[in-house]
Amino acid sequence: MITFKLEESLDFYIRHLKFEKNLTENSINSYRKDIYHFINFIKKNNIEDVSQLSLEIFRKYLKYLDSCKYANRTIIRKYSSFANYFKFLENNNFLKIQLTQLIVTPKKHHRFYSFLTQSEIKLLIESIDTTTNLGKRNRALIEVIYSTGARVSEVEGMTLKAVNLENNEIEVFGKGRKYRVVYLNQSACKHLKKYLDIRNEFSFSSKTQNYRQDNSLFLNKFGNKLTVRGMRKILKKYLDECGINKKISPHDIRHSFATHLLQEGAGIREIQELLGHENISTTQIYTHLNLKKLKSDYDKFHPRAKQ
Known part of the structure; x- marks a missing residue:
């Protein structure tokens, strides 16, 4: 041996x-x-x-x-x-x-993902001050995460050359080392264009008086790739400013994306494709989320539910 x-x-x-x-x-x-x-x-x-x-x-x-x-x-x-x-x-x-x-793997506890309601998403996005370059970047970032439903690791890995504004698409490198296409709505496209117009301001180095050659779509204030950790800080800042008292991560914006699609009538197979899930059982957690909301609405609004 x-x-x-x-x-x-x-x-x-x-x-x-x-x-x-x-x-x-x-x-x-x-x-x-x-x-x-x-x-x-x-x-x-x-x-x-x-x-x-x-x-x-x-x-x-x-x-x-x-x-x-x-x-x-x-x-x-x-x-x-x-x-x-x-x-x-x-x-x-x-x-x-x-x-x-x-090794006997423990049973997986059923858990519900955290997510924002549609009104909370609207409040979050529209609260971002876009009169500054940081604000323009941050608005574009949150818009892109919510519009595409991409994983935060996929957003971190987005590159300039992967953006196709003509077709409202971004190609991402996802789980299993596979490429897939995610989609931009009109608002995300609008604010992404505004960010791209000033993106060079983030890549300019005052020390070298040159532009950094980083192909990442989203840059931090030092001209380097904006990391998942940086995204968390940005999101927390705006959640606090909005008074949204929930523990929400950038990945929970992806959960919000899927939940809202389901609430608006999208099929589970279509949501599976948009999320890039290989197994539909992973996507089905969102049906449980929606059923939980339906039960809550029933208890709240049915005239005999409170009797």
Whole structure:
């Protein structure tokens, strides 16, 4: 049996994910983070080599995970990461025991996504002061997220050359390393054009007196790509200013997009395509959201519901 140091096995596995599985950087980083957490834990128990892994040490780690009070969704992701990692080690004869038999993934708790109502979206978008360049960029950003329903990672990765204003489209690089087209409504197009007119103001460096050559669609004030973290800060600023007292992330704007389409009569298959979901079961969470609202409306408005 081949022996490997724990860090070497992780490096080997990451190369497998990148070059054989062709996963995105975000997916690879998620696997790396989960497995590195496991490696750090077991190294404290004087385990350095893959061949030293045992059922006992893995049980000990699972017990530790339970004590961390992670969210159900996080635990499920971690279990999936371990199962795939151990399966890789077993298939390559790096393990003398089958740890995958130990991994029983917890049941997924049904949860409802956070989203803004249509009136809240209108309030949020129209509250942005577009008399400044930052305001123009921020209005365009929120408009694009809501108009396209794109994932925040897809918005972060949007490039200038991917924008087709003539057809009101943007090509994005999505999950599974696949390209897809998302659509811009009239308001999003209008404000994106206004931002593009002044975009060079963000790419100009006062230090070098030159323009940065960053092809990203949305830039921060330093001329670099606007990150997901930056988007969160921007959204929080306007939510606070509007007095919208909800914990909403940029990704929740995507949930709002899907929920509003469903409320306006769009079919679940069409929403699946617009969201870029491979499996329709992922999209069906929005039908539960809408049913919850229907029940709430029934309780509120039916004349005998309150009796």
